Amino acid sequence: MTRILLTGKNGQVGWELQRSLADFGEVVATDSGELDLADPQAIRRVVREVKPDLIVNPAAYTAVDKAETETDLAQAVNGDAPGMLAAEALRLNAVLVHYSTDYVFDGSKSAPYTEADAPNPQCVYGRTKLAGEQAIRASGCKHLILRTSWVYGVHGGNFVKTMLRLARERNELRIVADQFGAPTWARDLAQSTASVLQNWSQKDWDSSLGGLYHLTAAGRTSWHQYAEEIVRLARQYDPALASKALDIRAIATHEYPLPAKRPVNSVLANDRIRAAFGIALPAWQDSLAECVRLIYQQPVSAVPG
Ligand SMILES: NC(=O)C1=CN([C@@H]2O[C@H](COP(=O)(O)OP(=O)(O)OC[C@H]3O[C@@H](n4cnc5c(N)ncnc54)[C@H](OP(=O)(O)O)[C@@H]3O)[C@@H](O)[C@H]2O)C=CC1
Numbered sequence: 195m196t197r198i199l200l201t202g203k204n205g206q207v208g209w210e211l212q213r214s215l216a217d218f219g220e221v222v223a224t225d226s227g228e229l230d231l232a233d234p235q236a237i238r239r240v241v242r243e244v245k246p247d248l249i250v251n252p253a254a255y256t257a258v259d260k261a262e263t264e265t266d267l268a269q270a271v272n273g274d275a276p277g278m279l280a281a282e283a284l285r286l287n288a289v290l291v292h293y294s295t296d297y298v299f300d301g302s303k304s305a306p307y308t309e310a311d312a313p314n315p316q317c318v319y320g321r322t323k324l325a326g327e328q329a330i331r332a333s334g335c336k337h338l339i340l341r342t343s344w345v346y347g348v349h350g351g352n353f354v355k356t357m358l359r360l361a362r363e364r365n366e367l368r369i370v371a372d373q374f375g376a377p378t379w380a381r382d383l384a385q386s387t388a389s390v391l392q393n394w395s396q397k398d399w400d401s402s403l404g405g406l407y408h409l410t411a412a413g414r415t416s417w418h419q420y421a422e423e424i425v426r427l428a429r430q431y432d433p434a435l436a437s438k439a440l441d442i443r444a445i446a447t448h449e450y451p452l453p454a455k456r457p458v459n460s461v462l463a464n465d466r467i468r469a470a471f472g473i474a475l476p477a478w479q480d481s482l483a484e485c486v487r488l489i490y491q492q493p494v495s496a497v498p499g
Pocket residue numbers: 201202203204205206207208225226227229230231232251252253254255256271293294295296323341342343344345346350351380
């Protein structure tokens with residue numbers, strides 16, 4: 195039986211992984227109280243106690259704007275902890291699965307980014323996430339780094355839930371229309387992580403299959419077009435929204451100033467993971483429709499607003 199140490203069990207992806215990984219092995223799921231990734235001693239102690247065959251690390255410091263000022267904590271969790279998990283994985287001959295972000299790119303490329311494109315992060319969050327990737331690669335442990343983008347889900351905070359709340363509260367939304375990416379459902383990520391592991395284990399963890407992969411929903415959109423689709427879907431389920439006149443205005447990035455700079459284009463090409471493991475995620479609109487349906491299926495108290 196495979197023993198799996200999971201970090202960040204209450205995050206969007208961590209929550210979904212608790213279920214998806216259960217088919218693959220025995221999951222020891224931890225939150226930041228049980229395993230504080232800002233504490234190197236705790237990392238060593240917990241990994242040595244659990245003695246996993248597999249470490250799956252969706253935990254991260256994900257507050258993109260706050261990271262601009264809380265730089266040390268972001269670096270500890272995103273930049274340093276992955277290297278320590280990797281060093282412990284190497285000692286145990288365990289496999290490390292880690293998640294990274296489209297925000298490692300500067301966004302100046304117009305075509306989708308491949309794994310071979312040079313990262314050039316423009317914000318602290320992106321820089322610390324890149325440091326985490328590099329530490330894992332340098333460790334020599336067997337690993338997968340899955341770079342994804344614009345993650346949303348039923349569980350946890352995300353852009354979808356923010357839009358559902360704002361759509362109720364306001365008559366006008368102002369959303370940037372000049373940044374492009376691929377909104378990716380946490381459940382799709384968790385399920386494909388489990389499929390990749392299943393597939394890789396059947397190939398006896400062939401080292402040549404490890405490394406860096408882009409894994410996002412298919413297609414591309416802007417935050418503005420994404421917001422329009424979220425509201426369109428929500429109108430089917432929310433009587434208060436169904437007939438409400440709502441102006442969803444397209445604005446430019448400079449009209450919505452934020453501390454952290456985001457990439458203009460961060461669409462990721464998924465060819466490599468499809469070739470290696472036969473994995474391809476659905477179009478972003480299809481998964482979004484399913485997720486919005488599930489959000490409204492929750493008890494009323496769980497629906498934002
Ligand atoms: N969200 C997104 O849009 C994207 C995310 N990613 C990456 O995907 C992965 C999963 O993201 P997502 O699920 O959205 O993240 P969330 O923000 O939903 O969850 C992050 C989790 O990390 C945990 N965490 C934060 N600090 C610590 C700490 N010091 N020690 C232990 N755990 C900690 C949090 O736990 P607690 O609440 O207990 O603090 C939380 O459960 C991350 O690596 C992220 O960088 C990549 C692209 C897009």
